[in-house]
Amino acid sequence: MKTSDQPAIAVLKDIGYITAGILICGFALKSFLVPNSFFDGGVTGISLLISELYHINIAYVIIPANIPFIIMGIFQVNGRFAWKTLAAIIGVGICLQFIPYPQDITHDKLLVCIFGGVFMGTGIGLAIRGGCALDGIEVLALFTLKRSSFTISEIILGINVLIFSVAAFKLGLPTALYSVMTYYAASHTINFVIEGLEEYTGFTIISGKSEEIKEKLVLEMGRGITIYKGERGYLKESFDVHHPVDIIFTVVTRLEVRRLRNLVYSVDPNAFMFTSTIKEAAGGVLKKRARH
Known part of the structure; x- marks a missing residue:
């Protein structure tokens, strides 16, 4: 294989990973989380919470909710990462709006939190392998890390505790607890997708x-x-x-x-x-x- 062909192949692989991640995230949101009023962590969790509380289509919430963190990503990571992330987030919004995902797969709460989290984590992990993010929480953590003594994990945990606390107060403790399980499944799946069996x-x-x-x-x-x-x-x-x-x-x-x-x-x-x-x-x- 010629060396000049390798960058083109790498770009195609990135596009493939990101496209698959967008489609799978859309499936997780529209087929599992949204119909059952479940939440995830991070900016996606904030978007789901706003959508549920104010009855706004999630497709209209998830893009503007991530915009501040995408802008932050220009300075915390680089411009290429930010533009790829913006394109991926817009892709998720388009999928949620126009793709007719099935919405009656299951209403069993345990199945929803496990498989919703697994599919969500798979989509986010594939997007990360493609060089972008489908959730701006990591960028916010990097931004806060440089201005505090907390670690990235502690920052993300603190933000998610706030999200789930609001969910518990507004929508009830059982919904918040199931959402914590969804986030747990998603986070472990992300690690597995990124690292894999290798x-x-x-x-x-x-x-x-x-x-x-x-x-x-x-x-x-x-x-x-x-x-x-x-x-x-x-x-x-x-x-x-x-x-x-x-x-x-x-x-x-x-x-x-x-x-x-x-x-x-x-x-x-x-x-x-x-x-x-x-x-x-x-x-x-x-x-x-x-x-x-």
């Missing part, structure tokens, strides 16, 4: 049989490894006794975690291992995966 886990292994473990990791699993020089020993009953040891670090996908653990324990049942979550990894001999 989410990475870092493994640190300390063993007296490190040479055998290194050989199996590289030759049997095909993993790259990094070695730290350390010492083992220093036990309470023999504090002065210690030995040099190679501390092994490697990165695997979540599908390989069990295989690696079994491989290490087959060599040394007393090996000490601990894992760490890897949010971003590239290069080396990692399995290739798309990053958007």
Whole structure:
């Protein structure tokens, strides 16, 4: 493949992700959340709340509700992100207005909050993979982060607590609680869609049989490894006794975690291992995966 073709293919992939995200978000809103007066978190939740309280079509609310955060995104991220986000939000509004999504799929509250959240999270996650956002809450969090001591998660949590508190006061506590479940399902689905099955886990292994473990990791699993020089020993009953040891670090996908653990324990049942979550990894001999 020519190098000049790669940017065009990347653009097409982004468009595909964003289009799929828009359609799925529209489906989640119009087929699950809106007919049952359920809410999500973030700006989408604010839009749903306004639509329910003042009986305004959600298609007319969701676009203007996101405009301030899109403008903020120009300064917090970049202009390209903001324009893509604007186009995606308008796309959601068009879908909600003109696409005849089915509205009588189910009125079971548990099914609505679970599947509404899953579809909503899938749509938002695909849009993020395409390089934009379908909810301005992340941009607001970035803006507030630079002006306060709170983390992004704390900021988003605080905003959502406010949204669900208003929903509980205006529409009743059961509706607010079900909406919290919807948001929980959506947020976990977003993480899964963005990271996928290829989410990475870092493994640190300390063993007296490190040479055998290194050989199996590289030759049997095909993993790259990094070695730290350390010492083992220093036990309470023999504090002065210690030995040099190679501390092994490697990165695997979540599908390989069990295989690696079994491989290490087959060599040394007393090996000490601990894992760490890897949010971003590239290069080396990692399995290739798309990053958007």
